[in-house]
Amino acid sequence: MTGPVPVNFGIVVFPGFAALDAFGPLDALNALSHMFPLNLYIVAATLDPVSTKAPHTPASRSDFAQSINPTHTFGSVPPLEVLLVPGGLGAVAPEIQSAIDFVAKVHPSLKYLFTVCNGAGIAARAGVLDGKRATTNKMWWSHETGQRPQVKWVSHARWVVDGNIWTTSGVSAGLDGIFAFIAAVYGEEAAEKISNILEYERHKDASWDPYAELYGLRDAGLLEVVDDGPRK
C-alpha cells in the first residue's frame, strides 16, 4: 500500500449480467465501505433498471430475474479509480458494445480494473488486456479466449494480476479475487475481517482452480500458461 487508497468505485452493468459476478465483490466492498470511505457508481447505457435476464435468450418456461438501478450512464459517470466488470450471458450479446467502448475509454484513467468471469471478455474486446496475463471463466474458455488471442490467457487460475489489472475466473471466483484485491490494496486485516463478517472461507491461492481440469483445460491450459521469464 503506497499512497492513498482508492475511494471511487464503478461497476458496469448490462442486461444479462450475472448476479453473483456483481454482488459477490460488491457485498465485500459494502462491508469495506464501513471501514474506509468508498463511493460506488453503478454505470450502464441508460438509467433504466438493468435485469439479469439476457437479451435474445430463447423462450423459457421460467420468469426468474432481478433488476438493479444504475446511478450513472456511460456518458455521465464521474472519474473512477476502480472499475468492476462482471460477466454473464449478456456479455456476449450485441448490446454489450457500449460497455466495451466505455471500458476502453476509461481504462487509461483507472487505478485498477477488476473483472469477474467473462467480464474479462468485455475488457479483452476493449483491447485493454492485449499483451497482459489474464483469466476468465472456464466453462466458456474457448469462446472467450478465442475472441482476443492477443491476451496472454492463463487457464489454471482462480485470479490473475497483471499490473493494475485483476481478472478472475467464473462467477464465485470474484469473491476470492476481491478479497485478494482488498488484502493487497486496503490490507490483509480488512480482508480477513470482512471474510469473517461474510462467513466466507477464502481461497487464498490464486492458482487453485479445479474448474480448469473439470472443463478439460488441463493440456491446453498448460500450453497457454505464460510467465515473465526469458523464452526463446
Place this chain on the structure above:
Amino acid sequence: MTGPVPVNFGIVVFPGFAALDAFGPLDALNALSHMFPLNLYIVAATLDPVSTKAPHTPASRSDFAQSINPTHTFGSVPPLEVLLVPGGLGAVAPEIQSAIDFVAKVHPSLKYLFTVCNGAGIAARAGVLDGKRATTNKMWWSHETGQRPQVKWVSHARWVVDGNIWTTSGVSAGLDGIFAFIAAVYGEEAAEKISNILEYERHKDASWDPYAELYGLRDAGLLEVVDDGPRK
C-alpha cells in the same frame, strides 16, 4: 423428491438487506431456472427500489449501496411455494415489522421457508421457528437468538433443516444452504451442475462451521445444541 418440485419462489427485500444474502442463493436459482420452470417474485413493502443501505445508519464517509426493484408488494404477491428471507443490518430496524408480518402470514401456505444470516431473526420474530431447530449468523448470535428463546437455536451449523424450514448461517452460508436445498429438492445432479457453472466449491457438511468458534460460541453452542433423541 416426491411430487412436483416448487415453481413459485419469492424473496422478501427491505432497506438494508445484505446483497450477498440475497444474490448468492438467487444466482444459483437463476441457473436452476434454465433447468426447471421457475418464477421469482421480489416482494417488499412498496414497489419502490430497495437499497442495501440500512435506515438509521450513522453518518458515513461512504456512499456505497445498490438497489433492486420489487415486483410485488406484501399485499399483492401471488401464492408462493418457497420464500427466501435474507438478513442484513436492516433486519433489525423498526421498518422490518411489515416483513415479519408477511412471513407470519404466508408461512402456513409455503412448501419451504429458506432464511440466510439474520433473516432467521425475521422468521423467528414471526413466530414460525418456535420449537424448531434453526441457526443464524454467528457474529450477531447473542442478539439474534436472544430475541426468540422459543427457537431451538443450533450454534454450530452452516445450515439447519427442520421439516420444511431451512436456516443458514451468515451471508455466504446462504450459498452452501441453497445448494443443499437444490440437491434435496431438485436433485444432486442439478446442484452439482450449477456449482460447477458458478465455479463454487460447496461446503457439503451442514456441521462445518469455523465461525461458531471464531465468534466464541464453542461452549455456549454445545449447550444450545439439541437433538431429536430422548432427553430427560
